[in-house]
Amino acid sequence: MSAPFYKxxxxxxxxxxVIAFLIGIGFGFFLERAGFGNARKLAAQFYFYDMTVFKxxxxxxxxxxxxxxxxxxLGFVDLSLVYVSPTFLLPQVVGGLILGVGFAVGGYCPGxxxxxxxxxxxxxxxxxxxxxxxxxxxxxxxxxxxxFYTATPMGSVTLPQLFGxxxxxxxxxxxxxxxxxxxLAGWAEKKFAHLRPE
Amino acid sequence: MSTPSSAITDHAxxxxxxxxxxYAAGIGLGLVLLFSFVIAGRGLGASGAFSSLVATVVxxxxxxxxxxxxxxxxYLGDGSKSSLLxxxxxxxxxxxxxxxxxxxxxxxxxxxxxxxxxxxxxxRLTLAFLGGFIMGVGAKLARGCTSGQGLTGGALLSVxxxxxxxxxxxxxxxxxxxxxxxxx
Numbered sequence: 043m044s045a046p047f048y049k050x051x052x053x054x055x056x057x058x059x060v061i062a063f064l065i066g067i068g069f070g071f072f073l074e075r076a077g078f079g080n081a082r083k084l085a086a087q088f089y090f091y092d093m094t095v096f097k098x099x100x101x102x103x104x105x106x107x108x109x110x111x112x113x114x115x116l117g118f119v120d121l122s123l124v125y126v127s128p129t130f131l132l133p134q135v136v137g138g139l140i141l142g143v144g145f146a147v148g149g150y151c152p153g154x155x156x157x158x159x160x161x162x163x164x165x166x167x168x169x170x171x172x173x174x175x176x177x178x179x180x181x182x183x184x185x186x187x188x189x190f191y192t193a194t195p196m197g198s199v200t201l202p203q204l205f206g207x208x209x210x211x212x213x214x215x216x217x218x219x220x221x222x223x224x225x226l227a228g229w230a231e232k233k234f235a236h237l238r239p240e
Numbered sequence: 241m242s243t244p245s246s247a248i249t250d251h252a253x254x255x256x257x258x259x260x261x262x263y264a265a266g267i268g269l270g271l272v273l274l275f276s277f278v279i280a281g282r283g284l285g286a287s288g289a290f291s292s293l294v295a296t297v298v299x300x301x302x303x304x305x306x307x308x309x310x311x312x313x314x315y316l317g318d319g320s321k322s323s324l325l326x327x328x329x330x331x332x333x334x335x336x337x338x339x340x341x342x343x344x345x346x347x348x349x350x351x352x353x354x355x356x357x358x359x360x361x362x363x364r365l366t367l368a369f370l371g372g373f374i375m376g377v378g379a380k381l382a383r384g385c386t387s388g389q390g391l392t393g394g395a396l397l398s399v400x401x402x403x404x405x406x407x408x409x410x411x412x413x414x415x416x417x418x419x420x421x422x423x424x
Binding site for chain 2: 045046047048049058059060061062063064065066067068069070071072073074075076077079080081082083085086087088089091093094097098099100101102103104105106107109110113118119123124125126127128129130131133134135136137138139140141142143144145146147148149150151152153154155156157158159160161162163164165166168169170171172173174175176177178179180181184185187188191196198199200201202204209212213216237238239240
């Protein structure tokens with residue numbers, strides 16, 4: 043075992059900020075390459091005529107998931123040292139629904155609006171202002187909703203732990219689901235091609 | 241006056257390269273996420289950086305108010321260092337730089353507003369602000385956005401991440417019909 047490098051003390055906090063910046067460059071680069079700096083491309087997902095969001099997102103998830111799994115099986119990465127954000131099921135379900143509404147209304151999510159603003163899109167810049175205002179609003183009402191925010195805590199739990207099945211089985215099912223999804227996406231793009239604006 | 245030859249030159253200068261194939265871009269994105277797991281022991285994120293920014297500003301304007309609020313407090317820490325000296329803040333600065341770099345190399349840098357043909361620019365910008373506001377609230381309630389919960393939580397098979405991601409798609413598809421004039 044020698045990874046995650048940071049957790050094994052290969053570098054300190056200051057270097058980690060430089061690494062964060064470099065990783066961010068890679069993240070922003072591929073988001074832009076996918077067309078995610080463009081709200082029309084992102085919103086097209088919700089009218090089925092261009093399913094790029096689904097395809098890119100699940101290709102990325104499957105790539106990282108399989109890569110991490112095999113690096114841990116080979117003994118290179120200690121999977122238990124990779125941070126899994128704790129689950130608070132109810133607020134995350136409600137938060138996800140609210141965020142989905144914001145996605146359809148505004149056309150971006152936080153990461154993609156950063157790329158959009160960086161490439162000159164005024165709607166992306168305004169969306170970023172909206173995010174900051176929304177977070178400020180959330181912060182101001184936080185004392186009133188704190189009990190809901192911390193409701194249904196489940197700890198850092200993964201699907202294999204929840205269902206008590208091997209990690210590899212869930213991984214296999216996610217890959218199957220993604221492949222099925224890619225086929226359906228291709229079918230939907232043909233079926234809804236007439237919705238594409240001129 | 242635009243002559244035919246200058247029109248051709250203009251066209252060549254402003255020619256935007258096509259986006260990458262979704263699966264190619266997805267593999268690139270997945271490898272960046274994998275690098276982040278292996279090097280830093282954590283995945284990608286975005287909304288947390290904006291929370292650090294908001295907490296810092298609120299603290300600068302009204303220090304006591306910020307310290308008495310558990311949400312801001314989470315980002316302010318013990319006050320020994322600026323909450324802007326944070327992993328996610330630097331990662332998101334990188335996202336701006338990486339997006340700019342990719343856009344510049346592909347000829348896609350342009351001051352413009354992305355919208356469908358049936359909505360005014362003012363209408364689009366109003367909805368962009370409103371959507372951003374709703375997203376800011378949702379992302380904080382969910383403890384992360386499409387990057388931190390969706391991509392990262394998805395690849396780590398997090399229960400909350402997967403529940404979140406399904407709900408994002410459900411919320412967006414349920415809303416799409418009502419805002420269709422903006423996009424199609």
